Amino acid sequence: MASLELLGFGSTGWGALLILATLMTLAVTATALAIGAVLGAIVAAAKLSGNPVFVAFGNVYTTVFRGVPELLIIYLIYFGGSSAITSIGKAMGYEGFLGLPSFAAGALAVGIISGSYQAEVFRGAFLAISKGELEAASAIGMHRGLRFRRIIMPQVLRLAIPGLGNVWQLSLKDSALISVTGLAELMRTSQVAAGSTRQYFLFFIAGGCLYLILTSLSDRIFNRAERRANRSMPASAMGQA
Amino acid sequence: MDFTFLASTMVTLLKAVPTTLILFSLSIFFGGVLALVIVSMRVSGNPVLSGFAKGYIFVFRGSPLLIQMFLVFYGLGQFGVIRYSFLWPFLREPMVCAVLSLALCTAGYTAEIFRGGIRAVSPKEIEAARSIGMSGFLLVRRILAPIAFRHALPAYSTEIVLMMKSTALASLVTVWEVTGVAQRLISQTYRTMEVFLCAAIIYLVLNFIILQGMALLEYSLSRHRRAAPQPLKA
Amino acid sequence: KDWTKATITLEGAYAPWNLTNADGTLGGFEPELAKVLCERAKIECTLVASDWDGMIPALNAGKFDVIMDALSITEERKQVIGFTIPYAATPAAFATAKDSPLAKAAGTGATIKMTPGQTGVKEIDALKAAFKGKTIGIQAATVYAKFVYDNFGDIAEIREYKTGADRDLDLQNGRIDLGFDDAVYFANAFKSANDTLDFTGPEIVGSIWGEGEGLGIRQADTDLRDKFNEAIKSTLADGTVKNLSMKWFKVDVSPQQ
Amino acid sequence: MPGVTRLSVRNIRKSFGTHEVLRGISLDAEDGDVISLLGASGSGKSTFLRCINMLETASDGEIWVDGEHIEMVHKNGKSKPASQKQVDHIRSELGMVFQSFNLWSHMTILQNVIEGPVHVLKRPRADCIAEAEALLEKVGIADKRHAYPAHLSGGQQQRAAIARALAMKPKVMLFDEPTSALDPELVGEVLRVMRALAEEGMTMLVVTHEMSFARNVSNRVVFMRQGLIESSGKPDEMFTGGATPAFRQFIGHFGSGQ
Amino acid sequence: MPGVTRLSVRNIRKSFGTHEVLRGISLDAEDGDVISLLGASGSGKSTFLRCINMLETASDGEIWVDGEHIEMVHKNGKSKPASQKQVDHIRSELGMVFQSFNLWSHMTILQNVIEGPVHVLKRPRADCIAEAEALLEKVGIADKRHAYPAHLSGGQQQRAAIARALAMKPKVMLFDEPTSALDPELVGEVLRVMRALAEEGMTMLVVTHEMSFARNVSNRVVFMRQGLIESSGKPDEMFTGGATPAFRQFIGHFGSGQ
Numbered sequence A: 001m002a003s004l005e006l007l008g009f010g011s012t013g014w015g016a017l018l019i020l021a022t023l024m025t026l027a028v029t030a031t032a033l034a035i036g037a038v039l040g041a042i043v044a045a046a047k048l049s050g051n052p053v054f055v056a057f058g059n060v061y062t063t064v065f066r067g068v069p070e071l072l073i074i075y076l077i078y079f080g081g082s083s084a085i086t087s088i089g090k091a092m093g094y095e096g097f098l099g100l101p102s103f104a105a106g107a108l109a110v111g112i113i114s115g116s117y118q119a120e121v122f123r124g125a126f127l128a129i130s131k132g133e134l135e136a137a138s139a140i141g142m143h144r145g146l147r148f149r150r151i152i153m154p155q156v157l158r159l160a161i162p163g164l165g166n167v168w169q170l171s172l173k174d175s176a177l178i179s180v181t182g183l184a185e186l187m188r189t190s191q192v193a194a195g196s197t198r199q200y201f202l203f204f205i206a207g208g209c210l211y212l213i214l215t216s217l218s219d220r221i222f223n224r225a226e227r228r229a230n231r232s233m234p235a236s237a238m239g240q241a
Numbered sequence B: 001m002d003f004t005f006l007a008s009t010m011v012t013l014l015k016a017v018p019t020t021l022i023l024f025s026l027s028i029f030f031g032g033v034l035a036l037v038i039v040s041m042r043v044s045g046n047p048v049l050s051g052f053a054k055g056y057i058f059v060f061r062g063s064p065l066l067i068q069m070f071l072v073f074y075g076l077g078q079f080g081v082i083r084y085s086f087l088w089p090f091l092r093e094p095m096v097c098a099v100l101s102l103a104l105c106t107a108g109y110t111a112e113i114f115r116g117g118i119r120a121v122s123p124k125e126i127e128a129a130r131s132i133g134m135s136g137f138l139l140v141r142r143i144l145a146p147i148a149f150r151h152a153l154p155a156y157s158t159e160i161v162l163m164m165k166s167t168a169l170a171s172l173v174t175v176w177e178v179t180g181v182a183q184r185l186i187s188q189t190y191r192t193m194e195v196f197l198c199a200a201i202i203y204l205v206l207n208f209i210i211l212q213g214m215a216l217l218e219y220s221l222s223r224h225r226r227a228a229p230q231p232l233k234a
Numbered sequence C: 001k002d003w004t005k006a007t008i009t010l011e012g013a014y015a016p017w018n019l020t021n022a023d024g025t026l027g028g029f030e031p032e033l034a035k036v037l038c039e040r041a042k043i044e045c046t047l048v049a050s051d052w053d054g055m056i057p058a059l060n061a062g063k064f065d066v067i068m069d070a071l072s073i074t075e076e077r078k079q080v081i082g083f084t085i086p087y088a089a090t091p092a093a094f095a096t097a098k099d100s101p102l103a104k105a106a107g108t109g110a111t112i113k114m115t116p117g118q119t120g121v122k123e124i125d126a127l128k129a130a131f132k133g134k135t136i137g138i139q140a141a142t143v144y145a146k147f148v149y150d151n152f153g154d155i156a157e158i159r160e161y162k163t164g165a166d167r168d169l170d171l172q173n174g175r176i177d178l179g180f181d182d183a184v185y186f187a188n189a190f191k192s193a194n195d196t197l198d199f200t201g202p203e204i205v206g207s208i209w210g211e212g213e214g215l216g217i218r219q220a221d222t223d224l225r226d227k228f229n230e231a232i233k234s235t236l237a238d239g240t241v242k243n244l245s246m247k248w249f250k251v252d253v254s255p256q257q
Numbered sequence D, E: 001m002p003g004v005t006r007l008s009v010r011n012i013r014k015s016f017g018t019h020e021v022l023r024g025i026s027l028d029a030e031d032g033d034v035i036s037l038l039g040a041s042g043s044g045k046s047t048f049l050r051c052i053n054m055l056e057t058a059s060d061g062e063i064w065v066d067g068e069h070i071e072m073v074h075k076n077g078k079s080k081p082a083s084q085k086q087v088d089h090i091r092s093e094l095g096m097v098f099q100s101f102n103l104w105s106h107m108t109i110l111q112n113v114i115e116g117p118v119h120v121l122k123r124p125r126a127d128c129i130a131e132a133e134a135l136l137e138k139v140g141i142a143d144k145r146h147a148y149p150a151h152l153s154g155g156q157q158q159r160a161a162i163a164r165a166l167a168m169k170p171k172v173m174l175f176d177e178p179t180s181a182l183d184p185e186l187v188g189e190v191l192r193v194m195r196a197l198a199e200e201g202m203t204m205l206v207v208t209h210e211m212s213f214a215r216n217v218s219n220r221v222v223f224m225r226q227g228l229i230e231s232s233g234k235p236d237e238m239f240t241g242g243a244t245p246a247f248r249q250f251i252g253h254f255g256s257g258q
């Protein structure tokens, strides 16, 4: 069938481009998740700090970046970010345009959004740590830093894994919106292929299937991580998936 | 800043808010109903039903809504079976298709959220209900559903907000809600930042109201978890 | 500024104006014309694909220097960006399903010329009678959208699509009765719709569509604009545009002066 | 009307996988009987109670509740109740009080107590409330009727659970270690309520580790060992000379507790 | 070296809001003292222990641990420790065993036990492991050293918690109801370990409801009532004639338990 040839790897096949685009989606999502992890940790710490200014900052961050449509945030970063950098450049004496590349702008935008979700995941995980275990750490004379490094961090990471799996899924799909910056990720490549060949259904279905493959791979990875992290938990808490 | 432009943009966008709200409330409603069906299949214990539910959830959680919506709206009409069936008068309508694809998508997520809530119900409380002779629908209605819903509420609030944002895609299928109108305004005026700023404020306000409402609901449903009221000392 | 290098953006998904080949390279009428234009303007050009929605803001933000994406020269756009002289001008027409009762409407095959704001054209009035109560699909925020609203807004239901391709699919699906768009674009779209669609009513040409399709360039970059203007003039004069147009569109889209 | 058989169990067997937990248990309880079920951990006491009200399905054996036989069907090696309706009905005649209370966390104490009468027995709400309040009065927590379970102490929760079971007007009450999750102070409260029930003539089957209850309140002691009834008899006989060596060893263990 | 004062507390006070929970408590523990702290629920026993190792900050009073005075600063009506460093140091000299074990759930038992010595005391890992294994041997759970807390029974967890506290080589051990979350069988295991510690001369302060421990293992009994020490003395004196009416009523309550 001619349409299947279009998906192949021959001279008229889009297979290679679609695979590249899938890898691009993976790369941009992973970068965004990493950016989000840093932002999320900072915002979660702010929200838990008890300092009213920090708490307010944390609340504003999570409210705004979860409440505004992702597309708008991507636009604001893509265009707004470039203007900001360019004007900084001007101030420093550099005439001309300093743009955020599509990849950086996209990863940053999705990362900022992902950070607002990760902040809530981390905060929930922190609150789920047993108060008794924290007291036990104080009681043997652990100071703050040690307590954080030895008791809090490992447990937050373990408790956060399922939540992070969900955030990954969200970010994966948010990355589809980066197509407006022209970055050749999976969504845009599907659209371009569809527009160039006028085989809309073929390429949208192919794109959808590639997203599903990414989902099932990442599900598998997160499940394995969760099982590994939960080896300290009673047998009954595992294997209920 | 050009305030007259901002004001007129705001007015134009506000006119699209009812469309956004209709999309939102209908898809939340039908998505919720569908999620109940999916989740009951998922936990039914019947391998065929639960396999179907798993597949459903996988597909609708795992692929971008944009693709789903495109396939529902433009794809279904490609099939003569559908085009000449009694369904077509409904599926012809963009609003119906938009709500359909939003509801199909949220049902996958919501089913997972509800399942989490069900799993959080203590098996002991269910056993206690069985031991006084409850079973079937009575058990679900009186014990399982209320407890599960309470557990699922925080995650469900998040899903509802995500849904509000997802309505932004409906302009793809010619339902011109707030984001679509904003994009159209931009391609007429090319003033990206101002228009998106107005749109962002609208969504922020809508979502803020929704979250406050959900928090209120959560509060009123968690009396049994709050500290006991302190008896007044006379 | 001394223009030896420039970045040209196009969507890469608007066949046959511009499209992406399976190996990822850009092809179509505009990329081939761009190559000639850049050679003649002695500018080293880089072609990058980007999304239609963000193109004009991105041009002004400085992400690239030239838009070449079947961009019609209009008054509104002139407010925010500058244009070269047109390198193409195309007629517009209605399309409908071949088996539709609206096929072969009055004036099919004829060409009428219109100016902006012109009313009382008798061919249009004939169409108005025929299209009463029908649904017309247009691409949002185009000159064609404005035309349809102005002339048919009172008698027909108008549905706006984000892309022309979406509208074509719905025309095939029967969700709408008519589409209105660039005739060159349509001619190509009919092929991929397995020739189930066809033109109906007269082709409309003239200054009503503005001056035609030109390159979009930042207003400040007048020197770049002038270089390209010269190049366009020479390609129009020696028939390069006409040849490429015949190759990609099977009709001549050179603007008639 | 002493002499009426409220509960009759014949030759109940139950396996989990290859592990046979109950290996043929028979027992009769007449009106007003208070039977203490003793036995080491893992001897199958809880499983036995759970089989009686069908929370587990026995692999074999017969059960009559107040003269009504529970119908079972046997299909390719598995048994299951013939009718869910009958199971629901039988369960409403058996009051079960769990070790861990299992109150419904989203309802107040009063709502917990009237839930069964109103929604399972479908009796008028007003009557149920009146009766529920009387019951809560009786177990001594009437003042807590509008509190949620999470706000009650363990002993209060356990008494609420007893009230909830009693509100169904069961023919027989089954208690599974009703005091073992409680601290010594609360144990007293709950045992007092159970003693009062016994005096009113309620038929009760009580899994317990409280020897004083077994000895002073119940009129029969049944000692289980490895899925079988090792011995049974009147408390006096069991706790003095007449005991088997296994039972003597078992209570010896408890005797050393304090 | 009996006679060395390991812990000395003078006139400790603590309020939560307007509720004064500790109203001036003083106590000395010398080397090898095993002090049982008795009292009704809510009398302030846990709060007292938590004030000693600074999990709560006393509103007033002085504390010396092994002769070292804990410095406090008082600023607009609130007290807080002058130096967090001193607090951490003092805490490492006080072993605390919680009622609910509070083992770190993400670490194996062995990791739980060496955590403090390795990371707080910064001693060589190999030495710590060797000592930890000896300690686990002593409390009888050496075979569980690579298991996670969630996979252990309550009694085993409690013994692991004791080993964790002992691994810090504390000068004084504080126990907050170390057996009340355990079932009777497990209580025995834990009390056996504590008795062994007492015989080795460890200084211990034990909040307990186990009268037999108070009577037979400890060398002093302190009875708290409404935030004050109501009476204290040698176990023999306290449990026989010499008791105050309040204490007699308190133990009378327990006496009726069985």
Ligand SMILES: Nc1ncnc2c1ncn2[C@@H]1O[C@H](COP(=O)(O)OP(=O)(O)OP(=O)(O)O)[C@@H](O)[C@H]1O
Residues within 6 Å of the ligand: D016, D021, D039, D040, D041, D042, D043, D044, D045, D046, D047, D048
């Ligand atoms: N759902 C189950 N699956 C597998 N084995 C089970 C199950 N429930 C109980 N068992 C096993 O059946 C045996 C009897 O358990 P049961 O709970 O009846 O004992 P018990 O006499 O009530 O003990 P205890 O005094 O500790 O409550 C135990 O060996 C237990 O491990």
Ligand SMILES: Nc1ncnc2c1ncn2[C@@H]1O[C@H](COP(=O)(O)OP(=O)(O)OP(=O)(O)O)[C@@H](O)[C@H]1O
Residues within 6 Å of the ligand: E016, E021, E039, E040, E041, E042, E043, E044, E045, E046, E047, E048
């Ligand atoms: N963090 C706190 N905030 C307010 N009040 C508290 C707090 N901790 C304890 N209390 C109150 O202080 C009093 C003494 O509590 P404490 O836990 O010390 O009692 P206890 O003697 O250990 O009792 P139990 O035997 O029940 O453990 C109680 O009335 C309690 O309600």
Ligand SMILES: [Mg+2]
Residues within 6 Å of the ligand: D045, D046, D047
């Ligand atoms: Mg049991």
Ligand SMILES: [Mg+2]
Residues within 6 Å of the ligand: E045, E046, E047, E177
């Ligand atoms: Mg206490």
